[in-house]
Amino acid sequence: MTNENSTKILNNVLETLIDSAEGYEKAAEVADRDTFKQFFTRRAISRRAMAASVRNEIVGLGGKPEADGTILASAHRVFMKLSAAVQDNDEAAIEAVDTGEEHLRKKMDDAMENDDLLAAGKAVLGKFLGELRADGRLIDHLEETT
Numbered sequence: 001m002t003n004e005n006s007t008k009i010l011n012n013v014l015e016t017l018i019d020s021a022e023g024y025e026k027a028a029e030v031a032d033r034d035t036f037k038q039f040f041t042r043r044a045i046s047r048r049a050m051a052a053s054v055r056n057e058i059v060g061l062g063g064k065p066e067a068d069g070t071i072l073a074s075a076h077r078v079f080m081k082l083s084a085a086v087q088d089n090d091e092a093a094i095e096a097v098d099t100g101e102e103h104l105r106k107k108m109d110d111a112m113e114n115d116d117l118l119a120a121g122k123a124v125l126g127k128f129l130g131e132l133r134a135d136g137r138l139i140d141h142l143e144e145t146t
Contacts, residue, residue, distance in 0.1 A: 005116035007063030013125060014054045015066050016107045021047035023100040027093035036090050036142070040097065043135060050128050057124045091146050098139045105132050 024044035028037045055065040108125055111117055117125075 002116075003061040003063065003118070006118040006121045007058050007061050009111050009114055009117045010054050010058050010061075010121050010124075011063070011066045013107050013111050014051055014058065016104050017047050017051040017054060018066070020100055020104050021051060023097055027097050030089045031093045032089045036093065039138075039142075040093065043097070046131065046135075053124055053127070057121055060120075061118070094139060094142050094146055098136075098143060101132070101136050101139055105136060108132060 021044045024040045024047060028040035028044065031037045031040060058065040108129060111125055112122055112129070
């Protein structure tokens with residue numbers, strides 16, 4: 001376990017958190033209902049706060065935090081725009097954020113199971129797991145009701 005390995009793992013999660021925040025922001029733009037717009041906006045703010053915590057941990061380890069999301073997320077946002085154009089906007093937004101959240105939870109779980117992630121990094125990520133799982137259940141409920 002080294003700071004460099006831990007930084008790489010945290011940067012991987014950071015990219016995905018940035019992607020998640022941007023995905024929620026896009027979902028808020030395309031959603032029809034105000035309640036969905038508000039939900040997505042709150043989640044975007046939450047993901048940005050998580051990203052800031054991870055960024056601080058990376059800096060604390062002497063690393064350089066990633067500034068952008070992933071290329072895959074850019075493609076996902078393009079898909080989301082196209083989906084919104086041909087589907088009910090609420091449904092398209094919910095499906096897109098559900099896909100993104102599943103990806104984020106997997107990244108978090110993988111990072112937590114990685115022996116190269118230092119205990120301090122695991123502590124930072126561990127604070128977010130409950131919220132991520134609760135958000136996943138809420139999104140599943142939204143999918144069922146739309």
